[in-house]
Amino acid sequence: MSAPKERYKGSLATLKGLLPFLAPYKKEFMLAGIALLVAAGATLAIPYAFKQMIDLGFGTAGTKGGKHINLYFLALFGVASVLAIATAARFYMVSWLGERVTADLRNAIYRHVVAQSPQFFETTQTGEVLSRLTTDTTLIQTLVGTSISMGLRNALLCIGGLVMLFVTSTKLASLIIVLLAAVVLPIVLFGRRVRKLSRASQDRIADTSALAGEILNAMPTVQAFTHEKLESQRFSTSVESAFATALQRIRARSLLTVVAILLVFGANVFVLWLGAQAVIGGSMTAGELGQFILYATIVAGAIGALSEVIGEAQRAAGATERLLELLAVSSPIRSPSRPQVLPPRAVNxxxxxxxxxxxxxxxxxxxxxxxxxxxxxxxxxxxxxxxxxxxxxxxxxxxxxxxxxxxxxxxxxxxxxxxxxxxxxxxxxIGIVPQDTVVFSADAMENIRYGRADASDEEVITAAKLAAAHEFIQKLPQGYRSFLGERGVRLSGGQRQRIAIARALLKNPPLLLLDEATSALDAESERLVQGALEVAMKGRTTLVIAHRLxxxxxxxxxxxxxxxxxxxxxxxxxxxxxxxxxxxxxxxxxxxxxxxxxxxx
The missing domain is CATH 3.40.50.300 (P-loop containing nucleotide triphosphate hydrolases)
Known part of the structure; x- marks a missing residue:
């Protein structure tokens, strides 16, 4: 497949290519954003409720203290209820968006691919296209349905948590900021490497799918030449190559996660030790320390989750790049913007x-x-x-x-x-009966009706009779409703040829192209079909390719x-x-x- 003129470089620039698929669902994104803000606000309110409960509840003796405890426990439960409802709403909305956008993307890619000229399929394996339709779009689904939401949620929690850390203790929060700044460097360094490895991993998976598709479509040939073991070894080599590439990506992501978590929590433990010394010295209350600990945990967890989200985004960026490349391919064969119209069909x-x-x-x-x-x-x-x-x-x-x-x-x-x-x-x-007959995974009626989608059952049967296909179709287990198998494997070569001829006759075009239309028929079937074709040729122009003179x-x-x-x-x-x-x-x-x-x- 020829590369498009524009190459999408950098994860952010690549992911912008998804905007046309996200734009139709602004309302749903807004609802998900509201649920996200409410859930993040409820999460950030929990540490403050704990502080109040500790300082005003446990710190106050007698009945008054008991009333404070009851009040703050009720408030804490209320915050948790809001958090639960908002989180469920966010999950529903972003999951819906992920499924919807992925479905739209798959439809767009398939529509684009089936509109390509044969030149496209000269250089592109169908297995590679199928890999992009499945594996790559699944990564986009994860990005839209999970990663974006998780990234925004953790970004809000990180920012909100940092603000509340400064509100609680400016000194300790400043120390944390300085220490956490060291986390950014490994994320940036490893992020680029993960993206490159993700793209390479997807390429290897596509190669494996292409190889499997090619071999599975040629199993009779493979078995006839007893190459089952050889093809299994080729596939195993391809799978192992994909595994090795994926392993490199996994190692890079694992190292990124380890470094980020160790730095984040190491910094938190050190700062919290300083906070414990402040409580002992009387410059901070126990409730404030508890609040600081919870906000620090929220910030640390958010940063750790963000590193995971960045890894997922890098993988999705690689998949997006491949999908956008596919969508950027332009067919050289197109309908003109202002097409001319054929004159009314002549009688002959x-x-x-x-x-x-x-x-x-x-x-x-x-x-x-x-x-x-x-x-x-x-x-x-x-x-x-x-x-x-x-x-x-x-x-x-x-x-x-x-x-x-x-x-x-x-x-x-x-x-x-x-x-x-x-x-x-x-x-x-134009109607055509090709040399390589195509029979779809459907019943005989629908295979012939492929010639003209709005044809009635009676018209289909008439075409089958003209093509000398009616008799053998009637003998099938369910007649015209018999499933013919993938690529018509339940039919003989001559029977598949007659299905294709019936399809062309049903279309009833003014120009009929016959490419070795009787090449796969036995002598009796050829005599029947030749007679039917001679009748069908009347009233139309016919071009016949034939080796049998x-x-x-x-x-x-x-x-x-x-x-x-x-x-x-x-x-x-x-x-x-x-x-x-x-x-x-x-x-x-x-x-x-x-x-x-x-x-x-």
Missing amino acids: GASLALHGVSFHYPSRPHSPALLDISLDIHPGENVAIVGPSGAGKSTLFQLLLRFYDPQRGDILLDDVDIRTLDLHALRDA ATVQRADRIIVMEHGRIVEIGTHASLTAQGGLYASLAELQFSQDHGAATDTR
Whole structure:
């Protein structure tokens, strides 16, 4: 994946990238902030209540002292009740925000990724994207739903506690401030290192996910070549690399925590020893010392918690950086701001024209896939495209669907440049049966309905009948409601092909692209599907890629391609008579077929 032009540097700058996802929930953040302030205020009130209870309650003899004790115990319980309610409200609001913002972020990333052109997936592994959608967004959830709230809470407690320390004893508080200042240095030093290690850790996890996804999607191949042990070792190596990187991050965070806690509590113990000497000397009351101890504990705990929050924020900053990089990737294939509209559909299909089209894949800039292709196809024409592997036949289909744009030349659909059309309008006008059939993890009815989401069950069944798929679907355990398995593993190759053909027929487009549509069918199924396709070709323009020349003999025209160029154009009879590439391919195939038939007899 190509890096975006702007790199997000520094944790604070990186986390600012989340603001667009936080902005819609200002009201909820305000409510959480109010609950946070109330909870922090109640926490800071508890030491003062203890001081009053000690000095005015225990320090006063008789019934009056008993009344003071009862009063301050009731006040203490009241403060605790307020603290409990405010803390629960804060927890609910920030947890809701964490879940909501994470859901929005995942939706935004997924929407962005599915809108990318195939060029994006040439250089990005799907496992890496899945890692960012899961692991990285979970870290953001922790940041928004816990870390921000905990950071603000402990910052308030730290500031409020320091203020009350000065109110209680300026001398002791000054000493604490001087000593606690030493805590800032290790936090700053280790914070940067934790952030770098967090990013590296997430990268290793993404690598592991990508490797696992690739292998799990190719298990039949792995098992056929008995590479289970080898792939397990590769995965184990990747996992151990991720573990080693995570261990470095854990060590850095552990060291940061140890140093911070030791310094904070060491400083507190020393200052409190001085406070105990002041009480013995009579310059401080027992209640004031108790109050000072509680505020010092609050400040120390807040600083310790802040160090933990900073560590979490550093991890989240690394995750945020990766997510923002993904969102910053821009697809080179976009709909124009003011798209043109295709003319009304003609009765006999769409016209298609290519003028001087040349193209190379972005990942192979020095290997042209198409060179100066010019071609005019009339509405309703049935055109076959043949040639050896690597001639550029499937690449031509990808350009027609505008998965890529050619570096030179124009492609016109019904006399409209496809680059001026809305992408959805263009692709809605084209139906395709790809060479690599895709069947989704759903039932047969929904897999065919993928061709047109608003189609009725009757229309789906009609398309299945045209594609010779109705009979085998009916024999499935639940018929059209039978789950076909991930990637259609419960179907044969020919059955998956017929599902894809039914999907294209249901779409009923003016331009139909068939990329080896019958390649995975047996002889009987091919005969049935070929007859159905001939019916479906009526009233539409059809381009057929075929290696088996027997299937294209009745095409209106045959385009012969080699090395990205059109080398011959004509009918089966005229091309055979020319004695060129097509004639050579035909002679080779038909002689093989004749030989195979003879061997069978």
